[in-house]
Amino acid sequence: MKQQINIGMLGLGTVGSGxxxxxxxxxxxxxxxxGLPILIKSIVVRELEKERLVEVPSELLSTDAASVVNDPDIDIVVEVMGGIEGTKDLLLTAFRNGKSVVTANKDLIAEHGDELTLEATRNGCDFLYEASVGGxxxxxxxxxxxxxxxxxxxxxxxxxGTTNYILTRMTQSGMAFEDALKEAQDLGYAEANPASDVEGWDAGRKIAIVASLAFNSRVNFPDVDTEGITSITARDIEYAKELGYAIKLIGCAKETDTGKISAQVFPALVPLDHPLASVNGAYNAIFVRGNAIGQAxxxxxxxxxxxxxxxxxxxxxxxxxxxxxxxxxxxxxDCYHKKEVQSSLENHHRFYLRMEVADQAGVLGAIAGKIGQHDVSIQTMFQKWADNQTAEIVVITHETREGALRDALNELSDMPHVKAIKQTLRVVN
Amino acid sequence: MKQQINIGMLGLGTVGSGxxxxxxxxxxxxxxxxGLPILIKSIVVRELEKERLVEVPSELLSTDAASVVNDPDIDIVVEVMGGIEGTKDLLLTAFRNGKSVVTANKDLIAEHGDELTLEATRNGCDFLYEASVGGxxxxxxxxxxxxxxxxxxxxxxxxxGTTNYILTRMTQSGMAFEDALKEAQDLGYAEANPASDVEGWDAGRKIAIVASLAFNSRVNFPDVDTEGITSITARDIEYAKELGYAIKLIGCAKETDTGKISAQVFPALVPLDHPLASVNGAYNAIFVRGNAIGQAxxxxxxxxxxxxxxxxxxxxxxxxxxxxxxxxxxxxxDCYHKKEVQSSLENHHRFYLRMEVADQAGVLGAIAGKIGQHDVSIQTMFQKWADNQTAEIVVITHETREGALRDALNELSDMPHVKAIKQTLRVVN
Known part of the structure; x- marks a missing residue:
C-alpha cells in the first residue's frame, strides 16, 4: 500500500506552472x-536556468525526461510540455514502466490516441486527458x-479561445482580422505563429478527440475537415450582424442516419439568439445532443x-x-466501433455567399437560375452595393448538400457575369 | 465473475418509464x-393493473419492494419511486445485502445523504445519484x-424547471402567477400540489446536495434558507424588466471568507446580460466558481x-x-469537513424593494433616511405612480448585509407614512 504518490512533471510552461x-x-x-499525499518529485524543463512563472525548488528540476519516465519512484507522469512523436515515445515508456499518465496534449491524442490507450490498458495504467479539450x-x-x-x-x-477572441473583437469594434490577430498576439492569447489556431487545426484536433468518445469510434485529426478564419472580413461580420447573426468558428461532429461520422471545423453564421452567439472572448462552449438527454x-x-x-x-x-x-x-x-468518416461534401448546411458580379440587368436571375440547377434553393438574395460596373450580392441558401453547393459555385465562377466569389460560409440553424 | 447484471427497479412512473x-x-x-449485459429482472409498482407509459412484460412487475432489495439475484437497485423514510429503509437493506444503488431521489439525499453514504461504504457498494440535481x-x-x-x-x-417555466411565462406574456401556475399544471410541468416547487423546497434540496459536494461538508435541507415565487407579481416582473433585469428563482451556495457555508434559495433580479437571464422554460443552468477553473x-x-x-x-x-x-x-x-452553515442574515446582497407610501412631501427623504440609519445605502429610488393618497416607490440598494436590511424594513413598516412593504427581492450582480 502506497503512503504517498510521486509525480513527475514533463514541462513547466504556462500550464505546468498552473x-x-x-x-x-x-x-x-x-x-x-x-486519499494520499501528492508530492512533485521531479520536473523536466528545457533549460535549468530560466525565469519561471512559479517559484520551484531547483533540486526538483532536471532536463532528462527519459530518467523521469524510467524512475521507479514516480507513480504518475503529468505531461504538459507538448510535442508529438518524441512525447509519444516517452509516454509509451511510462506506461511500460507501470505509470499512470495525465496529459493536456491534444495534438498527441488526436494523432496517436489509439496507440497510447492500448499501451495504457495493456499495462494496467490510467491514461487521462480531460485538459486536452475545452481547458x-x-x-x-x-x-x-x-x-x-x-x-x-x-x-x-x-x-x-484564440479565434473566438479575434472574432469577438472584430464583431465588437469592427476591426480587421489582421488587427484583431495582432492584438491577440500582444495580449498573449495568440502565438507568434498563429496558424494552428487561425487555420482551425487546434479546433480540429479537439473535435477529433470528442468525436472519438461521443461515437465510440476513433476519429483522427486528418479525418476532420478544417477551415479557419483568415478569410473573414469586417464586411462579412457586418453583413452577418445586419442579417441577425454572429460569426463564430464552429467545431462539429455528427453521426449521420447511415451510421457514418462527419467531423468539421468552419467559421459559420450563428443566429444572435442562439446561446453560442453570446459566448465571447476566450470562453468556449460545447453542446452535446443525445437520444435521452436532448441537449446540454x-x-x-x-x-x-x-x-x-x-x-x-x-x-x-x-x-x-x-x-x-x-x-x-x-x-x-472507448473506441469499440469502426465507423466511416464521411466526406464533408456529403454534409448538409445552409450557406452564406458573398460575390461580386457585373452590374447588369438579368444577372441576379442568371445566378439564381444556375444555383437552382444544382438543387440548391435560395432563401434570401440581395444586393449590397453597386458602382458603375460591379455589384456585390449576398445569398443565403436553404439547407443543401455541401457537394451540390460546391458544384454550383464552380459553375458560377465560370460565368462571365460573376467577377469573384468572395466568401462562402455555413449558417448554423 | 458475473456474466450479466440484474437490475431491480423501484418505481415505474415518469422517470422509471424513461x-x-x-x-x-x-x-x-x-x-x-x-462491459456486461444489463437485464431488468423486476420492477416494483404500486398497482399491478394500470396503464403504463411503456410496454412492460407483466411477469417483471411486482408490488413487493422488500423482496427486490432482498433478492440475491439483483445486483443494482434503481430507485425512482420517491419517498423518504420507507425508501431509506429499503435502500439501507439493499446496501446491507451488497447491492449498488442508483437513485434520482433528491428529497431522500437532502435529508439522509450521510446515513446512506455511510452504509454504502461499509458494505462496499456504489451509491450514485447524478439524477437528483439538474435532470x-x-x-x-x-x-x-x-x-x-x-x-x-x-x-x-x-x-x-417548474418555477423557471412559470417565471418565463409571466415574463413573456405578462401573466399573473396563478395563471402561469395553472398553465404549468395543465401541461404536466407542475404538480396538483405545487408547494414543493413554488415554495423553493425542491430547489433547496438540490442546493443542499450540491453544497455538500462542493464544500465537502454535509448541508441538509433544513440548513437551506428557502423562499419561493408565490409573492412575485406581474408588476414586479414588469418593473424588473424596465430596470434591465429578469426575475429568476436562484439557488445559491457559497463558502464565506471565514470558512462558513451559506445556502439559500430566493427569487432574484438577474441582469438581462447575465447568462442565467436567458435560461428559459424548463431549462436549468448551474454556475460553479473555483480557485482554478474560474467559472464554468x-x-x-x-x-x-x-x-x-x-x-x-x-x-x-x-x-x-x-x-x-x-x-x-x-x-x-465526500463530506470530510464539518463547516458551519451561517444564517442568511449574515449574507450580503443588493435588494429590490417595492412599497406603498403616503403621497406627501418629504416622505421619500424620510424613508431614505431611515434606511440609511441601518447602513443600507440606496443605489436607485424612484416613484412609479401616485393617486391622491398613495405613491408606489421602488428602491434598489447597494450591497448590504441581509440582517441590516431586515432591521431597516422592520422599522420602515412601523413608520406612519409607510402603508405597505409589498416586495423584497435580492438582486444578483
Missing amino acids: VFQVLKENQEELEKRS GIPIIRPLRKDLAGNRIHEVMGIVN MFLGLGAGQMPTASAVVGDIVEAVRNFHAGTRGKFLV | VFQVLKENQEELEKRS GIPIIRPLRKDLAGNRIHEVMGIVN MFLGLGAGQMPTASAVVGDIVEAVRNFHAGTRGKFLV
Missing part, C-alpha cells in the same frame, strides 16, 4: 479527496461517464493557465484515487 | 460501454471528479422523463463497470 501552483495551494484538500470545462469525462446512457447524435460548439451545454474558459490546470489536477486526483483504491487501469476501450 | 426505455433502446451500446445535466460527478482540483467558492443557478456553467433540461433517465442510466453504466472491473464501493467520503 498545475504546480494548484497542487501547492489546494494540497490539503487534494489529499483528502484522493477547464468538463467534457471528456461527461462524454465517457455522465452521458454514457445516451446514443450521442452531435457534439458541436466553440472549442478555440458546457461553458467555461477554454484555455489559460489556471482553467487548464483545473482539468489536469482533476485528472491527477482521479489517478491518485485509483492508486489508493487499487482500481487503476480499469477502464474499457 | 429508464426502462433508454435501457432497451440503447441496450447494445450500454453493454459495450459497461440530465452532469453536475454531481463534475463536482466530485472533474472539479476535484479546485477549492470551490460558489455554486449557483436555476435548479428548478452547465446547462440543460433540468427535469423530464428522458433527461432524468439519461442521468440515471449514466449512473447504471458506472455501477455495472464497477461490477465488471471489480472496483465497486471504492469512493472516498
